[in-house]
Amino acid sequence: MAVITLCSASGSPGVTTTAVGLAMCWPRPVLLVEADPSGANGVLAGIFRGARDYDGGLLEVASSPLAVSDALRDVVRSIEATEVSFVVGAQTHTQAAGLGGLWAPLVEALADLERGGQDVIVDAGRLGLVGSPEPLLSWADLTLLLTRTTLPALAGARTWAEGLRSPSATSWREPGLLLVGEGPYGKQEVSKALSLPVVATVTDDPAAAAVYHRGAPPPRRFASGPYVRSLRAAAHAITGAVARRHDELTADLTGDVTS
Ligand SMILES: Nc1ncnc2c1ncn2[C@@H]1O[C@H](COP(=O)(O)OP(=O)(O)OP(=O)(O)O)[C@@H](O)[C@H]1O
Ligand SMILES: [Mg+2]
Numbered sequence: 001m002a003v004i005t006l007c008s009a010s011g012s013p014g015v016t017t018t019a020v021g022l023a024m025c026w027p028r029p030v031l032l033v034e035a036d037p038s039g040a041n042g043v044l045a046g047i048f049r050g051a052r053d054y055d056g057g058l059l060e061v062a063s064s065p066l067a068v069s070d071a072l073r074d075v076v077r078s079i080e081a082t083e084v085s086f087v088v089g090a091q092t093h094t095q096a097a098g099l100g101g102l103w104a105p106l107v108e109a110l111a112d113l114e115r116g117g118q119d120v121i122v123d124a125g126r127l128g129l130v131g132s133p134e135p136l137l138s139w140a141d142l143t144l145l146l147t148r149t150t151l152p153a154l155a156g157a158r159t160w161a162e163g164l165r166s167p168s169a170t171s172w173r174e175p176g177l178l179l180v181g182e183g184p185y186g187k188q189e190v191s192k193a194l195s196l197p198v199v200a201t202v203t204d205d206p207a208a209a210a211v212y213h214r215g216a217p218p219p220r221r222f223a224s225g226p227y228v229r230s231l232r233a234a235a236h237a238i239t240g241a242v243a244r245r246h247d248e249l250t251a252d253l254t255g256d257v258t259s
Helices: 015-025 043-047 058-063 068-075 093-097 103-115 134-138 151-165 187-194 206-214 226-258
Strands: 003-008 030-034 084-087 119-126 142-147 175-180 198-202
Touching (some): 030 103, 068 103, 142 151, 142 226
Parallel strands (some): 175 198
16 A cells, blocks of 8 residues: 655656546545645536545644644545545645645644555646655655656756765655657667666556546546556556555565665
């Protein structure tokens, strides 16, 4: 069970769409946390097409007198007929800037959920914005930088990838890349250029992605088509990467104890 944080460096490669899509294709119960500091309202304005009213989210958690894990429980909403639940983030970028004190206790609360068998997917939006949820980027079991593989996209991603490798920079526990579309550059080239592993690739498919981006009607054979198949494969690759890392850490700890 894991906390997985998605983010981007530049452009809009599809962080929100992929976070929603992964949650909808996740093999287990999953909580989607909207922590995008832009206040873009990606879930309510996106997959719900504005038809669902705001009825509490991270702002209420931040201002609640309750412990974060209790306050969080009050604002978790579910998506009907799925095992997906979600928490809405700040509604504006100025509100998001005021959530700075929430992120560290939220990490603890999410870790508790995770220990209780619930996976968590976080939409951390674009890196470097005021109000960026740093602890959710640093402490996730896997932090995925999403990028397309065009030269401008890779140039934007590279400045962050370099920062992640420098010892003085903010580091993430387990950084990786998630590619949105492959081409003109391939997985190996991207991984080499950014010195980060490519954990998964989601197919570039604008019509299918529109379903999760703005609640568009599903195109023909959506559920069995290449886009949803790539999301399922990505979910599988992500859970596999987290499980492998967990096993390595457990083996290291066992080695330390027995040596
Ligand atoms: N796999 C995909 N294939 C094709 N188009 C996609 C894919 N994923 C997302 N998109 C499209 O990319 C655009 C941006 O998507 P989205 O809003 O999810 O990006 P973002 O990275 O969250 O952007 P922002 O930084 O503004 O929050 C949307 O038009 C969406 O439909
Ligand atoms: Mg977004």
